[in-house]
Amino acid sequence: MIKVLFVCLGNICRSPLAEAVFNQKVKEKGLKNEISSDSAGTANYHVGHAPDHRSVEVAAKHSIPIQHEGRQYQLQDASEFDYILAMDDQNFRDIIHISGDKPEGLFKMRDFDTVNKGDNVPDPYYGGRDGFDHVFEMLDRSSDKLLDFIIEKHNL
Numbered sequence: 001m002i003k004v005l006f007v008c009l010g011n012i013c014r015s016p017l018a019e020a021v022f023n024q025k026v027k028e029k030g031l032k033n034e035i036s037s038d039s040a041g042t043a044n045y046h047v048g049h050a051p052d053h054r055s056v057e058v059a060a061k062h063s064i065p066i067q068h069e070g071r072q073y074q075l076q077d078a079s080e081f082d083y084i085l086a087m088d089d090q091n092f093r094d095i096i097h098i099s100g101d102k103p104e105g106l107f108k109m110r111d112f113d114t115v116n117k118g119d120n121v122p123d124p125y126y127g128g129r130d131g132f133d134h135v136f137e138m139l140d141r142s143s144d145k146l147l148d149f150i151i152e153k154h155n156l
């Protein structure tokens with residue numbers, strides 16, 4: 001099983017949505033038995049919490065099921081996951097800090113975007129609903145390319 005982890009700060013807005021969007025694409029390609037995904041936050045504020053209702057709404061708008069219980073990124077994740085996708089630069093640095101070293105397979109999510117490649121997926125928590133729509137578009141485009149990358153790399 002190829003294991004993919006999406007990481008943001010709180011694990012209630014961006015990374016659970018990324019996990020849901022990516023999972024849907026994995027399912028559509030018939031790769032559920034080959035690729036699994038999870039998400040985590042670098043902070044512990046929302047451990048045990050469900051995804052933010054605005055992430056749930058944007059997922060529903062695109063008919064994507066979303067289900068996750070907030071958890072904090074931990075040291076063991078660095079070795080357990082083949083690919084770790086940080087939503088922004090701060091997440092990227094915090095992952096390295098918590099892991100003690102840069103995990104193999106650590107990328108920024110938008111390294112896989114076709115628009116403004118390498119930029120951050122901005123934190124939508126304190127903004128309006130349009131911020132969540134914008135985040136969805138980034139995650140949708142980036143997930144397509146991330147999945148293509150994994151399929152090619154592992155000859156799936």
Ligand code: 4NP
Pocket residue numbers: 008009010011012013014015041045123124125
């Ligand atoms: P996320 O958004 O990192 O995309 O889940 C946030 C959620 C909560 C907080 C910050 C960002 N917070 O400060 O509680």
